[in-house]
Amino acid sequence: MKTSAQTSALFFPFDLFGHSGTRRGAELLADAFQEMLADNKREKLPTRSRAYAAKVRFEEFPLDTPDSYRTWRADARAAIRAVWDRDDFLLWVSGNHLGVLPAYDELASELASRNVLVLQLDAHLDIYNLADCTAELSHGNFLMHVDGRLPPIVNVGHRELLLTPQYIAKYYRQTFSGAELALDPEPALLAVQEACADAEAVFLDIDCDVFDPAYFPAVVHPVPMGLSPQLLVRFLEAAWSPRVVGCAFSEFDPARDRNDVSLSTLMWLIEYLLLRRHERSRNRP
Numbered sequence: 001m002k003t004s005a006q007t008s009a010l011f012f013p014f015d016l017f018g019h020s021g022t023r024r025g026a027e028l029l030a031d032a033f034q035e036m037l038a039d040n041k042r043e044k045l046p047t048r049s050r051a052y053a054a055k056v057r058f059e060e061f062p063l064d065t066p067d068s069y070r071t072w073r074a075d076a077r078a079a080i081r082a083v084w085d086r087d088d089f090l091l092w093v094s095g096n097h098l099g100v101l102p103a104y105d106e107l108a109s110e111l112a113s114r115n116v117l118v119l120q121l122d123a124h125l126d127i128y129n130l131a132d133c134t135a136e137l138s139h140g141n142f143l144m145h146v147d148g149r150l151p152p153i154v155n156v157g158h159r160e161l162l163l164t165p166q167y168i169a170k171y172y173r174q175t176f177s178g179a180e181l182a183l184d185p186e187p188a189l190l191a192v193q194e195a196c197a198d199a200e201a202v203f204l205d206i207d208c209d210v211f212d213p214a215y216f217p218a219v220v221h222p223v224p225m226g227l228s229p230q231l232l233v234r235f236l237e238a239a240w241s242p243r244v245v246g247c248a249f250s251e252f253d254p255a256r257d258r259n260d261v262s263l264s265t266l267m268w269l270i271e272y273l274l275l276r277r278h279e280r281s282r283n284r285p
């Protein structure tokens, strides 16, 4: 896979069949992202942002007509496909987690030709089939609805206490629960590093509820025993290589934020990823 020269930052405020406050989250991040680019442009002194300033393509999907919802999945897939056809790095910011399904669809379509891996940071394993869950497509079961064969997924940070290991293993290559990470994160860091080193393309899927609510209050249903942002950065670094083809963020519900601490965390991570991707000194083989 070629090293990509550009980043395509696509904001897709989809929030149907899941948490509706998250639409505003994707819109707010789109605003903050544009503000960051504008601030960088105004700055006359050299800053590290020059590494990526000319390399970012921004696009926001308004999703404001019934028609845009009728074709949301195909439209999102086409947009993602175009990014990867250009060998761009994909930054995909969705409303709820279901809005990341089109990226999984596209990764599934690549499985025949290359070895793809998803590193999913999420409090939930989105394969729920329990009595109180709908069998229809939803944010809680969307991995069961991927178009084609499910790509190999490693989950880090889930807080699952109900689903059996046998059932989980049908969908996940490997999982590391929040409790396991609390005891010792090193085995998980090593496993992530090895799995990502073996893959030809790695996609990072960050659901904001993976964070511990103490650090990141802005989610609809906070779940305890989550990751600190510091530990999440360690996992990003364990996964990182020029073969990371993109990163998704979802489930940010700004109405529940506290002094914008969650917003700042996400913007910090987004800028960190841009530098990670485009600062030449940090991407030597």
Ligand SMILES: [Mn+2]
Residues within 6 Å of the ligand: 097, 122, 123, 124, 207, 209, 210, 251
């Ligand atoms: Mn989740």
